[in-house]
Amino acid sequence: MTKIAADPSHPRYQSLLLRHRLEEAEKKGMLAGSALIAHGRGEAFDYLLGEQTIPSAMNATQHALSLLQSARRPVISLNGNAVALAGKELLQLAHKLNCAVEVNIFYRTPERMESLLNHLTEINQQESLAVEVLGANPDARIPGLEGPRASCTRSGIYDADVILVPLEDGDRCEALVAMGKTVVVIDLNPLSRTAQTASVTIVDELTRVVTNMIFLLESSEKTTPTDSYDNQEIVRQSLDHILTFFG
Ligand code: ATP
Ligand code: MG
DSSP states (O other): OOOOSSOTTSTTHHHHHHHHHHHHHHHTTOSOTTHHHHHHHHHHHHHHHTSSOOHHHHHHHHHHHHHHHTOSSEEEEEOHHHHHHHHHHHHHHHHHHTOEEEEOOSSOOHHHHHHHHHHHHHHHHHTTOOOOEEOSSOOEEOTTOOSGGGEEOIIIIITOSEEEEETOOHHHHHHHHHTTOEEEEEOSOTTSHHHHHSSEEEOSOHHHHHHHHHHHHHHSOOOOOOTTOOHHHHHHHHHHHHHHHTO
16 A cells, blocks of 8 residues: 555645545446546535534434434445545444345446445454445336436435435435435535435535444444424534635
């Protein structure tokens, strides 16, 4: 593995580290051509948030966790960027939640699927985890979507009641909501269709969210979801934060 130029004291260390992870994943064939563009858009919004977990995002994270913990069939959907940026931590989270992960990518090719599935299997071995990794053999389709991006696994995404989808596309998010699922998304852009249509929108950076979720699972009691959660209000608060942060 190549070394990162900067040391941890570098002011942009965290950002450089994430970019480095994407570069390495790119070399392994795990990413789509547009992966770095998507990341760049995320970085721009993260600047506007002050590169921190804002209070409304923490509220959404807590609510998402309570939904995942009380779900009948929770699942975590993974795309290339999610695996590249936080593959290990996402498997640790799945282990703690006792749920499967499913590789479900927008630009599906056999090579990318194989690279992502192999990488996750390696992490399972290295970390002594036994998280079920789905996606190799799709046997169901998400209604309302065309082409390979509709493919999914019946015992995973198709039958799940609560689904955590970091970095989802707007179309697919809408289609999953239309299936009646509770869809939790992580998206730094509060204006994206994904952020606007999800059941729970965490406007925060993926690696921070996963760290927060693992911390909450380890440090606090299991909580039950409250009826008073208002996602529109949560998204509005993140926009307010952006508008006032530099004001
Ligand atoms: P949509 O399809 O929801 O309308 P989009 O097509 O504009 O959104 P995509 O290019 O599909 O967006 O996906 C990139 C999204 O992922 C962007 O909204 C970006 O802000 C977000 N994103 C990228 N990297 C991260 C990250 N590390 N953490 C959280 N969100 C991220
Ligand atoms: Mg999109």
